[in-house]
Amino acid sequence: MSTKNKFELHEERLATTDEQGKRVYIHPESVKGKWRNRRTYFYSFLVILYLVLPWIHFKGKQIILLNIPAREFTFFGTTFFAHDAPLFLLIILGFIFTMGLLTSVLGRVWCGWGCPQTVFIDLIYGRIEQLIEGKARARQKLQEMPWNLEKITKKGIKWFLFTLVTLHISHSFLGYFVGTHELFKITLSPPSEHIGLFSIMLFVTGVLLFDFGWFREQFCIIACPYGRLQSVMMDESSLVVAYDKSRGDPRRGSVPTEEEGDCINCYHCVKVCPTGIDIRRGTQLECISCTNCIDACDDIMRKLKRPEGLIRYDSEANLEGKKVKKIDTRRVIYCLAIVTVLGLFIRSILHLDDLQATLIRAGRAPYSEKIINDKRIITNLYRLRIDYKSSTKNEIALSIKDNKSIEIFTRKNPFKISGKSSKDILIHFRFPQNLLATGSAKAKLIFKNIKGKKLLEKEVSLVGPLN
Ligand code: SF4
Ligand code: SF4
Numbered sequence: 001m002s003t004k005n006k007f008e009l010h011e012e013r014l015a016t017t018d019e020q021g022k023r024v025y026i027h028p029e030s031v032k033g034k035w036r037n038r039r040t041y042f043y044s045f046l047v048i049l050y051l052v053l054p055w056i057h058f059k060g061k062q063i064i065l066l067n068i069p070a071r072e073f074t075f076f077g078t079t080f081f082a083h084d085a086p087l088f089l090l091i092i093l094g095f096i097f098t099m100g101l102l103t104s105v106l107g108r109v110w111c112g113w114g115c116p117q118t119v120f121i122d123l124i125y126g127r128i129e130q131l132i133e134g135k136a137r138a139r140q141k142l143q144e145m146p147w148n149l150e151k152i153t154k155k156g157i158k159w160f161l162f163t164l165v166t167l168h169i170s171h172s173f174l175g176y177f178v179g180t181h182e183l184f185k186i187t188l189s190p191p192s193e194h195i196g197l198f199s200i201m202l203f204v205t206g207v208l209l210f211d212f213g214w215f216r217e218q219f220c221i222i223a224c225p226y227g228r229l230q231s232v233m234m235d236e237s238s239l240v241v242a243y244d245k246s247r248g249d250p251r252r253g254s255v256p257t258e259e260e261g262d263c264i265n266c267y268h269c270v271k272v273c274p275t276g277i278d279i280r281r282g283t284q285l286e287c288i289s290c291t292n293c294i295d296a297c298d299d300i301m302r303k304l305k306r307p308e309g310l311i312r313y314d315s316e317a318n319l320e321g322k323k324v325k326k327i328d329t330r331r332v333i334y335c336l337a338i339v340t341v342l343g344l345f346i347r348s349i350l351h352l353d354d355l356q357a358t359l360i361r362a363g364r365a366p367y368s369e370k371i372i373n374d375k376r377i378i379t380n381l382y383r384l385r386i387d388y389k390s391s392t393k394n395e396i397a398l399s400i401k402d403n404k405s406i407e408i409f410t411r412k413n414p415f416k417i418s419g420k421s422s423k424d425i426l427i428h429f430r431f432p433q434n435l436l437a438t439g440s441a442k443a444k445l446i447f448k449n450i451k452g453k454k455l456l457e458k459e460v461s462l463v464g465p466l467n
Pocket of ligand 1: 243248262263264265266267268269270280296297300310311
């Protein structure tokens with residue numbers, strides 16, 4: 001079916017696909033207005049935050065460091081370890097419930113104002129594109145022209161600049177996981193010395209380049225899980241970017257002039273939309289609440305000397321003249337869940353033990369066997385990770401509780417540990433094979449201080465041959 005105007009969209013087709021189902025690349029026009037200015041300021045703040053945060057240190061530690069191989073996670077001077085995993089679960093739950101509440105009240109505010117994809121494309125990649133290829137119409141023309149020197153040059157410069165920016169972003173991203181100081185040292189040495197990390201960096205750069213440079217709104221429409229979930233988190237009282245049909249319709253050209261609404265069918269709201277949709281058709285999954293259409297329409301309304309806000313932030317309930325629910329069961333449940341998670345988190349933080357230990361099986365084989373004095377003696381090797389959070393030095397002695405047949409051997413026992421530090425110790429658990437009645441046995445490792453006070457107890461699984 002042909003359309004009258006290229007911006008008048010097909011009723012049953014995505015704005016980003018043609019009759020053959022191929023992608024229609026969107027070239028949104030740039031827009032000026034109060035929401036545009038607010039977003040530029042906010043995005044600039046976020047870009048600086050995303051890129052600068054890993055370089056900031058607090059209490060001698062990187063402010064956010066997610067050291068996955070060492071299972072150490074530092075936030076604002078406090079380091080959490082693998083055994084603090086329940087705290088992470090609480091952080092994730094808190095984030096999910098907060099997003100649920102935010103979406104329920106403010107709609108897709110995250111997509112339009114906080115999502116790194118929106119922020120980087122709008123503030124950096126889109127601007128580079130406009131600088132090299134020109135405004136929307138020039139970009140469209142360039143895309144449609146056959147490959148010639150001009151097209152090759154412009155596309156080449158654009159993708160070169162995209163690559164430089166993406167390399168910077170991917171290095172900053174890796175800085176959160178590797179540590180920026182470490183990363184800086186690594187970048188000065190040849191890639192062959194850290195091929196794994198180099199491969200990860202190339203992979204991240206490739207994915208970001210593909211997404212921010214080319215895939216763009218397709219990710220929001222096809223792949224983003226939050227985009228899919230938002231429809232169940234929102235209701236008619238949620239704030240959305242919406243067209244006021246009661247004021248705008250009937251549109252120009254469809255009825256006698258005196259009966260016309262405020263919408264003059266200029267399609268400005270469609271031309272500036274980064275996902276190519278027509279918001280006058282109601283709230284749609286593709287809308288990322290970027291506010292471009294608000295500014296575009298306000299500009300038209302000002303020129304027509306009509307009130308602004310034909311497209312605005314509003315709830316569907318308000319637009320339909322219904323009562324807007326400020327409080328409903330869903331929002332109350334989200335609030336209760338957030339308060340509960342926050343309470344549990346604070347309680348867990350306050351009750352974190354000064355001494356925490358993790359035992360991880362070490363060595364290639366689960367056990368080794370020797371005959372000593374005609375007895376089959378089994379050895380299990382463990383790596384003990386100790387995280388000591390108190391600021392005072394301590395001396396710790398390890399022993400086995402209530403089982404004299406199990407012996408432990410370490411390089412030093414008791415050992416000293418300085419305040420606020422971590423230590424890795426290898427421990428050999430040695431025991432007779434006949435202890436393994438069922439192929440495994442349990443031992444309790446006791447941690448005592450120099451005065452003999454028990455600080456911690458950890459259960460260890462010992463394994464060996466059944467016969
Ligand atoms: S920009 Fe405003 S006036 Fe123009 S088509 Fe959109 S809603 Fe109608
Ligand atoms: S409809 Fe408006 S708010 Fe939604 S994505 Fe398009 S321009 Fe942005």
